[in-house]
Amino acid sequence: MIEKKPPFFVGYLGIPKALKGFLLKLSLLIFAGFIAGAVLAGATQDDPGQAGFRFDYGRQTVTGVLETTPYPLLYVTEGNERIKEGRTMMLSGQGKTPIMANLPKLEGKQVKVSGIILKRGELDMLQVAGGNRGIEDLSREGQIPSSEPLGRWELQGEICDGKCLAGAMNPGRGLAHKACANLCLLADIPPVFVSSNPVQGEEFLLVAGPDGGPFPRELYHYVGQFLELEANLERRGDLLVLIVDPDHIKAIK
Amino acid sequence: MSVKYIPVQWNNNKWKYNAVMLASVFAYLWIFIFVTPDLMSNEGRINGAVHNARAFGSCAFLMLSVILCIGPLARLDNRFLPLLYNRRHFGVMTAFVAITHASYIINWYFAFSPSNKYEALLFSNTSYGQLSGFPFEVFGIFALFCLVILAATSHDFWLKFLTPRIWKRIHYLIYAAYISVVAHVGLGILQDQQNHTFTVIFILAAIVVATLHVMAALHEKKHGDPLAAESGDWVKVCETTDMQEGYAKIAQLTAKERVAIFLHEGKLSAISNACAHQNGPLGEGKIIRCLVTCPWHGFQYDVTNGSSPAPFTEKVPTYNLKVEGNTILVDRHANEPGTYVEPVPLNIQGAAA
Numbered sequence: 001m002i003e004k005k006p007p008f009f010v011g012y013l014g015i016p017k018a019l020k021g022f023l024l025k026l027s028l029l030i031f032a033g034f035i036a037g038a039v040l041a042g043a044t045q046d047d048p049g050q051a052g053f054r055f056d057y058g059r060q061t062v063t064g065v066l067e068t069t070p071y072p073l074l075y076v077t078e079g080n081e082r083i084k085e086g087r088t089m090m091l092s093g094q095g096k097t098p099i100m101a102n103l104p105k106l107e108g109k110q111v112k113v114s115g116i117i118l119k120r121g122e123l124d125m126l127q128v129a130g131g132n133r134g135i136e137d138l139s140r141e142g143q144i145p146s147s148e149p150l151g152r153w154e155l156q157g158e159i160c161d162g163k164c165l166a167g168a169m170n171p172g173r174g175l176a177h178k179a180c181a182n183l184c185l186l187a188d189i190p191p192v193f194v195s196s197n198p199v200q201g202e203e204f205l206l207v208a209g210p211d212g213g214p215f216p217r218e219l220y221h222y223v224g225q226f227l228e229l230e231a232n233l234e235r236r237g238d239l240l241v242l243i244v245d246p247d248h249i250k251a252i253k
Numbered sequence: 254m255s256v257k258y259i260p261v262q263w264n265n266n267k268w269k270y271n272a273v274m275l276a277s278v279f280a281y282l283w284i285f286i287f288v289t290p291d292l293m294s295n296e297g298r299i300n301g302a303v304h305n306a307r308a309f310g311s312c313a314f315l316m317l318s319v320i321l322c323i324g325p326l327a328r329l330d331n332r333f334l335p336l337l338y339n340r341r342h343f344g345v346m347t348a349f350v351a352i353t354h355a356s357y358i359i360n361w362y363f364a365f366s367p368s369n370k371y372e373a374l375l376f377s378n379t380s381y382g383q384l385s386g387f388p389f390e391v392f393g394i395f396a397l398f399c400l401v402i403l404a405a406t407s408h409d410f411w412l413k414f415l416t417p418r419i420w421k422r423i424h425y426l427i428y429a430a431y432i433s434v435v436a437h438v439g440l441g442i443l444q445d446q447q448n449h450t451f452t453v454i455f456i457l458a459a460i461v462v463a464t465l466h467v468m469a470a471l472h473e474k475k476h477g478d479p480l481a482a483e484s485g486d487w488v489k490v491c492e493t494t495d496m497q498e499g500y501a502k503i504a505q506l507t508a509k510e511r512v513a514i515f516l517h518e519g520k521l522s523a524i525s526n527a528c529a530h531q532n533g534p535l536g537e538g539k540i541i542r543c544l545v546t547c548p549w550h551g552f553q554y555d556v557t558n559g560s561s562p563a564p565f566t567e568k569v570p571t572y573n574l575k576v577e578g579n580t581i582l583v584d585r586h587a588n589e590p591g592t593y594v595e596p597v598p599l600n601i602q603g604a605a606a
Contacts, residue, residue: 005500006331008539010551011338012264022332027273034277034315035284037454041311042289044450045304048297095365169362170300174445175386179378180362186377187366221380251385 051120051167057082059129061114064089065142066135067236068103070208070215071190074113074126075145075237082117083126088237090125090206091115091135092163096187099128103135110140118166123192123204125166147241150233155195155242156252159207159215159223161185162192178224185223191215193242199233205242212243219246226253270339278346281312306357307442311451313351314438317400317431318458320344325469331537334548341407344427348404355397358390385444392437399430409530417532435459478503478511478526478536487575487582490514493599494579496521501545503536506585511536512572514581515545515556520596522556523572523583529590530567558593 007016015023063078072091079085091113093099114134115126128134161184164172171177173194185191191207199205209216230248234241285308290298299307323340326333363370363377378388403424405411412420443452479491490504490512501513503526511526513536524545526536533549540546544553544562554561559569568590574583574597588594 005497005539008541008546008548009335009338010541010546011266011335012262012551013541015266015335019332019335023335026333026336030273030319031277031280034281034312037311037315038281038284038308039289039292041451041454042285042308043292044448045289045293045295045299045307046445046447047293047295048299050297052297097365097367169303170297171303171445176389176441176445177362178380178386179374179388179390183363183366183368183373183377186368220378221383221386223386225386251383253385 046171048171049120051165051170051172052118053127053167054082054117054119057117059114060117060126061112062089063110063112063138065144066103066106066109066111066113067144068100068107070213070241071188071206072099072103073190073206073236073239074111075142077110077142086238088239089113090162090190090192090239092125092127092189093187094127094130096184096189098186098188099135100188106135106137108142108144110138110142112136112138118163118168120166121204122202123162123166125162125190127163127168145237148235150200150235150240152230153199153233153242154228154230155193155199156197156226156228157193157195158226159191159193161223162190162204162206165192165194165204173224175224181223182220185215185220186217188214191223200235200240202240205233205240206236208241208243210243210245215244216246219244219249222249222251225251228252266335267339267342270335271342274343274346278312278316278350281315282308282350285312300361302357302361306354306361309350309354309357310438313347313354314434314455315458316343316347316350317427317434318462320347321427321431321462322465325465328469329465329472331548337549338551344400345404345407348400351397351400355393358393384440387440389437389440392433392440396430396433396437399426399433403427403430412531417530421532431462478505480505486584486586488585490574490581490583492579493576493581496581496599499540501536501538502581503534504583506583510587512583512587513545514574514583515540516599517543517556517596520598521574521576521581522594522596523574524554524556524559525569525572525587525590527569528552529561529569535569557596558591560591 007018009016009019060082062076062080062083064074064076067073074089074091076083076085076087076089113128115128118125118127158173160173161181163184193205193207195203207215228250231245232243286305320340320343323336327337359370359374363373366373374390380386403426406423438455446452491502495502496516498516501515503511503513505511512523513526514521514523517540526534528535528547530550530552533547535545535547538546538548545556546553552567554569559571561567570587570590571592571594572583572587573594576597
């Protein structure tokens with residue numbers, strides 16, 4: 001039986017008449033498909049929430065007492081309009097630049113700190129200007145507030161790097177952001193636990209290792225995952241610190 | 254076809270093809286990057302670098318999906334063959350879009366650190382022992398390498414230099430790249446999505462690609478070239494009444510060898526079914542101006558000797574054939590490429606003009 005042959009296309013010759021209509025419709029379909037894809041994929045991205053650098057506040061300069069364990073913290077003694085006296089500010093270097101190297105000698109001393117605020121809701125952090133140049137030693141001893149134990153808590157939530165979470169990157173949390181978060185943590189940026197339920201009225205808790213020091217690298221596998229954990233909680237200044245226990249932490253999603 | 258290598262042998266159809274594809278890609282990127290931010294009713298604004306990375310990444314995925322649909326669509330319906338004609342240009346575009354996606358990611362997430370950003374990409378997440386939080390970046394790196402290799406070797410120079418067999422095998426990397434992209438997206442951005450629109454688009458695209466391949470395989474199984482009937486050195490291919498002037502009948506001689514028997518001006522000639530260019534199915538082509546013309550890229554051969562017309566140098570093997578009664582038989586032993594074989598007159602009442 002003789003079959004009817006379809007129109008035959010040769011690239012360097014003209015398009016067969018019988019194919020012209022089909023190819024025109026196909027071209028329009030491809031074009032429309034890409035447009036539809038862009039609208040659907042682009043316009044339905046998740047809301048990263050209101051967060052970011054507050055350059056509109058300008059550079060902030062405050063005085064306080066420096067503590068470096070588990071991460072650089074400033075207990076503000078002389079605040080300003082944006083950063084009130086009595087606040088405990090987490091500090092970070094610029095970008096992912098570590099700032100810890102020269103800080104231990106300033107432990108417990110009065111310092112003047114200058115930088116830009118990052119803010120997401122109740123979470124804020126001060127990005128110190130020009131690395132250590134943003135921290136001026138006032139050569140005065142200060143008083144680090146004593147920590148207040150708040151007992152052992154069972155919590156669910158996510159460990160993030162506090163800086164991206166506070167708005168250095170939007171979005172700045174989740175598994176797709178895990179590598180960036182790990183790189184931030186390696187740069188002395190304070191990790192923050194985002195609790196599913198408020199703890200003592202707070203959603204964001206600074207994370208410390210089991211010895212009260214920095215969050216250990218062997219636990220970085222948990223960063224970005226949804227976790228269930230049991231840990232000791234304490235208050236330092238107005239900041240809650242979660243002392244993670246490696247034996248009581250697990251991913252649940 | 255060409256006797257020398259030039260960057261691109263442009264013709265009207267290539268311009269039109271590239272215009273449609275480039276317009277689609279530019280429209281996608283422009284809408285995603287500049288229009289969709291105003292369509293979102295989000296409280297916060299996604300960082301520009303992240304937004305752009307997503308635009309280029311999702312576009313590359315869509316382009317790759319389209320590329321992988323072209324092959325099976327052309328097998329299922331010849332009208333899609335024009336999409337195959339310039340697919341390599343679309344592949345090169347895809348590689349550039351994917352490179353741009355990677356650049357945004359590396360220069361955003363892995364920058365601003367004293368560490369080398371390329372090293373940071375590799376060492377910052379080493380959770381290889383877990384699915385949730387797996388360093389999905391490695392799948393993206395692998396896919397990008399594949400796409401760059403494919404783009405870099407896409408020119409006909411490499412086809413000739415590597416031989417079509419090796420070139421085609423290298424270019425099967427496109428499947429590895431696609432699977433890797435699926436893993437990259439599946440273990441990455443999809444893990445964090447609250448709005449699942451992109452997840453649905455992603456899964457649908459992957460299902461369409463997989464389904465079309467299965468359909469093409471089933472179609473090939475059902476309507477594929479028949480296995481030539483065994484009869485010593487001479488194998489039965491088809492009946493004389495099956496032949497149509499200017500077209501061929503294809504028969505499978507072995508698992509890897511197919512013969513295409515053409516009827517041209519009332520006479521039969523047999524050549525290998527595999528085009529010397531990219532192994533395109535010559536038997537699905539047509540005789541134009543006395544020359545067998547490949548349906549993929551239009552390479553041409555003299556049906557009596559399997560040689561491309563001068564000054565071109567491509568050659569394919571020929572086969573001896575004979576007609577017994579109404580049956581066309583072909584000698585299973587191929588002649589050297591370019592060997593002349595006297596065409597065999599066909600009992601004219603059996604063939605369709």
